[in-house]
Amino acid sequence: MAREFTTEITDTVVGSFSGTADPRLRELLGALTRHLHAFVRETRPTTTEWERAIGFLTATGRMCTDTRQEFILLSDVLGVSMLVEALNGHGDPGATESTVLGPFHLTRSPVRELGATIDLVGTGEQCVVSGRVLSRDGTPLPGAVLDVWQADDRGFYDVQQPGVQPPGNGRGLFTADAEGRFRFRTCVPSPYPVPTDGPVGALLGTTGRHPWRPAHIHFIASAEGHAPVTTHIFVADSPYLDSDVVFAVKQSLVQDFAETDDPSLAEEFGVVNPFRHARFDLVLEQA
Known part of the structure; x- marks a missing residue:
C-alpha cells in the first residue's frame, strides 16, 4: 500500500x-x-x-546578501556549479576553458585604465598580469572587455572586509587596446578558505572536507561577435591545486607567475624590481 x-x-x-x-x-x-x-x-x-x-x-x-551568495557557494562545494559549466561549455579545444563564477562577483567592477593597479592596499607581493584577447584563429580582439577580481594577499575579498579594504580593492574593468593587449598591476593572490561561518561551512566541517581554494584571479572576457568566457587563472605553485574545494581547477588554467628580475621591464610596468609576472592569452570562440 x-x-x-x-x-x-x-x-x-x-x-x-x-x-x-x-x-x-x-x-x-x-x-x-x-x-x-x-x-x-x-x-x-x-x-x-x-x-x-x-x-x-x-x-x-x-x-545571502547583496555581496554574498551562500546558495552559489553550496552549489560550488557540491560540484553542481562545475557540472553545469561543463555541460554548457562551448567545447572548442582551442579556446580558453571556463570555470565557476564564484560567490563574490559584483555586477560591475570599477573601470580602470590599462596598466593601472587593482591592489589599493599594497601589502602583498607585487605582480603584473599581461596578455592578449584573441579570437580562435589568433586574430587580436581590440576593445575586448575584461572584468577582473581577486582576493588580497591574505585571502579576503573586499566585500568580506568592509572598513578594512576599500571598496573595489582587487577589482577592475579593463578594455584591451587596438592589438587586443591588456595588462594590470596587482598583488600575488593567496589561497583562501571559502566562508565557513554559514551553513555551507558547517557542512564541510561535518563531512571532514577542507574549505580551501588555490590562489587564483577571476576573469570574465568578452568581445563583440564572440562568446564570453568566465574563467580563473591559477597560480602554478599554489597549494590546493589538486584539492580545490569547489572542483574548479583545470590544468590549462594553471599559469606560472614567474619571478622577474628586469629593471627596464619593471620601469615600463611601473613596479619595483624584482616582481612576479604572469603572461597569458584569453582566447574566445566566435558566437
Whole structure:
C-alpha cells in the first residue's frame, strides 16, 4: 500500500505541472519532482532529518546578501556549479576553458585604465598580469572587455572586509587596446578558505572536507561577435591545486607567475624590481 502511494504521489505532482505554459519549465519541474522523490524513496529520511534539511536550506537563504551568495557557494562545494559549466561549455579545444563564477562577483567592477593597479592596499607581493584577447584563429580582439577580481594577499575579498579594504580593492574593468593587449598591476593572490561561518561551512566541517581554494584571479572576457568566457587563472605553485574545494581547477588554467628580475621591464610596468609576472592569452570562440 505504501509503495503504491509513493508512486501515485509522484505521478500526481508531475501531472500538476501539466498546465505550465513554458515547456522547458514544465520539463524541469517534472524531472526535479521525479528525481527528488526517487532520492527520498531510496534514502527514506526520518521526519527529524527532513526538518534538519529544511532548516539547512532556510539558513542558507538567510546568509545571502547583496555581496554574498551562500546558495552559489553550496552549489560550488557540491560540484553542481562545475557540472553545469561543463555541460554548457562551448567545447572548442582551442579556446580558453571556463570555470565557476564564484560567490563574490559584483555586477560591475570599477573601470580602470590599462596598466593601472587593482591592489589599493599594497601589502602583498607585487605582480603584473599581461596578455592578449584573441579570437580562435589568433586574430587580436581590440576593445575586448575584461572584468577582473581577486582576493588580497591574505585571502579576503573586499566585500568580506568592509572598513578594512576599500571598496573595489582587487577589482577592475579593463578594455584591451587596438592589438587586443591588456595588462594590470596587482598583488600575488593567496589561497583562501571559502566562508565557513554559514551553513555551507558547517557542512564541510561535518563531512571532514577542507574549505580551501588555490590562489587564483577571476576573469570574465568578452568581445563583440564572440562568446564570453568566465574563467580563473591559477597560480602554478599554489597549494590546493589538486584539492580545490569547489572542483574548479583545470590544468590549462594553471599559469606560472614567474619571478622577474628586469629593471627596464619593471620601469615600463611601473613596479619595483624584482616582481612576479604572469603572461597569458584569453582566447574566445566566435558566437
